[in-house]
Amino acid sequence: MTQTLPAGLTVTARVPASTANIGPGFDTLGLALGYFDEITVTTTEAGLTVRVEGEGADDVPCGPSHLVVRAIERGLEVAGVWVGGLDVYCRNVIPHSRGLGSSASAAVGGLAAANGLVSKLDPALALSQAQLVQLSSEFEGHPDNASASVLGGAVVSWYEEPSETGEPRQFFATRLEVHPDIRIVALVPAEHSSTALTRSLLPELVPHADAAFNVSRAALAVVALTERPELLMAATEDRLHQSQRAAALPLTTRWVALLREHGIAAVVSGAGPTVLALAKQPLPDELRLAAEAEGMVVLDLEVADGVQVH
Numbered sequence: 001m002t003q004t005l006p007a008g009l010t011v012t013a014r015v016p017a018s019t020a021n022i023g024p025g026f027d028t029l030g031l032a033l034g035y036f037d038e039i040t041v042t043t044t045e046a047g048l049t050v051r052v053e054g055e056g057a058d059d060v061p062c063g064p065s066h067l068v069v070r071a072i073e074r075g076l077e078v079a080g081v082w083v084g085g086l087d088v089y090c091r092n093v094i095p096h097s098r099g100l101g102s103s104a105s106a107a108v109g110g111l112a113a114a115n116g117l118v119s120k121l122d123p124a125l126a127l128s129q130a131q132l133v134q135l136s137s138e139f140e141g142h143p144d145n146a147s148a149s150v151l152g153g154a155v156v157s158w159y160e161e162p163s164e165t166g167e168p169r170q171f172f173a174t175r176l177e178v179h180p181d182i183r184i185v186a187l188v189p190a191e192h193s194s195t196a197l198t199r200s201l202l203p204e205l206v207p208h209a210d211a212a213f214n215v216s217r218a219a220l221a222v223v224a225l226t227e228r229p230e231l232l233m234a235a236t237e238d239r240l241h242q243s244q245r246a247a248a249l250p251l252t253t254r255w256v257a258l259l260r261e262h263g264i265a266a267v268v269s270g271a272g273p274t275v276l277a278l279a280k281q282p283l284p285d286e287l288r289l290a291a292e293a294e295g296m297v298v299l300d301l302e303v304a305d306g307v308q309v310h
Ligand SMILES: Nc1ncnc2c1ncn2[C@@H]1O[C@H](COP(=O)(O)OP(=O)(O)OP(=O)(O)O)[C@@H](O)[C@H]1O
Pocket: 018, 020, 037, 056, 060, 066, 067, 068, 090, 092, 095, 096, 097, 098, 099, 100, 101, 102, 103, 104, 105, 106, 142, 145, 193, 194, 195, 196, 269, 270, 271, 272
């Protein structure tokens, strides 16, 4: 029997940004970053109100098509719970369309908030982390970002194709603990980049040698991220997507090359344009100032845990 959420319940989800790929781990590796959106959801008798503060406040639709609202509704639907109305308040800091997983964070935050409400009604109905990985990956389409925002740390994500046509893909992810010596810096350009556009630049087929190259580097990336940070330079080389996207990301491409010339393991964050730098040392001041002079915001970030709800 469907249970109904009473009016007046409130939860807040604090959801991390994420970076995907980490160089060679295209559509597979992800990392949760300590840069957070907060979503507060209150159940009401009827209707929907959506307020957005910060990033996207002037752009995102404040109605039923809002990504967070759709994710909340999906979470409630899967838990089999009905609600009369919702008040949704988003305090956003994760920049949109910059390769920091904002859309995955919105999906994970909405699903986790729904799960928080469901848990208050009946803990037995709560969705598991595995379900949150599945639902957010299905919902947003990028399991490398979505599972990082659910599980935290670094993640390896993968999927199984359904045996029956019409069934959704089955998404899975496992968390890795990042070596404490690794410092993370994001260089965030002002301009946006469309994930759909930069994916359209990728070829349908790749040479076998390039596939083999990336298999070795992605496997090495797991070792470098967790145990051997001194291997990060070799472990972040890629032949499957970064050079293919370079024409759409000239500033990013130039900065990835420049940082790597300085011995800093830099990669394109997700589909760009953010540059992600991984190193044991802080970013040298002259590089920081030069990046800022080119209009980039330089963020020193911690590895984050997955979404938290209270
Ligand atoms: N917090 C949010 N609330 C509502 N809509 C959002 C939110 N975050 C992202 N979106 C929607 O998702 C779009 C950005 O998605 P896109 O996949 O292009 O970039 P991204 O998720 O920021 O970066 P990437 O997936 O490359 O890491 C925004 O333009 C907006 O429509």
